[in-house]
Amino acid sequence: MKVAFIGCGSITKQRHAYEYSLRKDVEIAGFFDFVKERSEELVKKFGGKVYSTLDELLDDKEVELVSVCVANAYHAEVSIKALKKGKHVLCEKPMAITLEDCQAMVAAAHESGKRLMIGHNQRLTPAHKRAREIISSGEMGKVLTFNTMFCHGGPESWSVENSKNTWFFKKSSAAFGSMADLGIHKIDLIRYLLGDDILSVYSQMRVLDKTFEDGSPIEVDDNSVELLTFKKGAFGTVTTSWTCYGTEFNTTNIFCQKGILKLYSDPEYSLIIVHSDGREEKLALDRMQTNSDSQQASSGVIDEFVDSILENRPSILDAEDIIKSMQAVFACQLSDKKGTAVNI
Incomplete structure (x- = not known):
């Protein structure tokens, strides 16, 4: 499976991308951020390509998984768009900024038949x-x-x-x-x-x-x-x-x-x-x-996300x-x- 990242801030660098990079069954396809230099930095570190736009990333049919790591206000919009494009979505917490947005995210997952999980590492x-x-x-x-x-x-x-x-x-x-x-x-x-x-x-x-x-x-x-x-x-x-x-x-x-x-x-x-x-x-x-850990590689969130999809089972996330x-x-x-x- 291939994964792409939407948002290239600290949580992507220190947790999501690094944890995916440790798996042999997942390939990093690339990164998108509105600040292109952030995407370029992570491509140099983890591989993959720089996507010029969000649509380019979501239109990539080889990408099955996406990590949504944008600012809170955009979690719902980006996650729903990704789900509608047929991607499994792992969204950072907090899930969204209104209850209506949260409900719309869950509805989009049901309608698309794809998985939506939230990165609550403390459960793990x-x-x-x-x-x-x-x-x-x-x-x-x-x-x-x-x-x-x-x-x-x-x-x-x-x-x-x-x-x-x-x-x-x-x-x-x-x-x-x-x-x-x-x-x-x-x-x-x-x-x-x-x-x-x-x-x-x-x-x-x-x-x-x-x-x-x-x-x-x-x-x-x-x-x-x-x-x-x-x-x-x-x-x-x-x-x-x-x-x-x-x-x-x-x-x-x-x-x-x-x-x-x-x-x-x-x-x-x-x-x-x-x-x-x-x-x-x-x-x-x-x-x-x-947060002082230089690389947060043991959260279990990425493993739980990928494994629950591969095993076709419910997840605590x-x-x-x-x-x-x-x-x-x-x-x-x-x-x-x-x-x-x-x-x-």
Whole structure:
């Protein structure tokens, strides 16, 4: 199979293209970006050709797979166009900037008979998979509450622009701030771990420190806190931040009737199981990737995308399920605007 890339920013360079390049059964056909120099740089690094236009790429009948790695505001438009051209689509998160766009993407996948998946890598980590198994088995009893956080120093130094004027900070291109950039990972993760859907949300978002190059505040939130209540009764918090200077926090704690699951809170042990009698099981299953990793080659997203297509099986990255997490994101936006809890 051949794959082509739409959008040639940091996520394409450091994750998508590199992970595809490691597979023997996928050939890189080429790259398209509105800034041609970015496409040329990745062709030199990974091979393939530079597509002059999006249509040229989508009209290439040898291309079966596309990775959509453009700014958030264009996810739906580009993904739908690719699906209608008969391509399987892997779209970066967040899925789209409105619920209507998300629904249109899923509809386009159904109509085309092609696959649409969203790059939620945190569903694929070994520690998260093991925690889901433990929760599902009931061995720790009912989940009572949780806290989860994703906090780092911000996207401006990692993004392709390497500037405070990055598209991440602009409402027109990003639509969301830290809540959806980072929070969508954790909202989706908690749904995945608990095997349950969200009943209501309460969210507050703030711009606390980030500015554009001219010193004016950015147009989207740089910090947020969300309270999620699930249908089976569990509730807890999601904390996101782009102002966590010095180190990154990407951790989750699940509090159950018979103990606690600590995920990625220890640099050596990715899962620590604390039993109610105080016994601890420490499992060194993997390490959580960070933006400081020079090459993010172990996310599992590309392998899951390709393998599920080759094996003709459902995927835990299928958009039909991810859209439920996006419903919570949009509810969080509304909650912050109204200042009240919002039912889903």
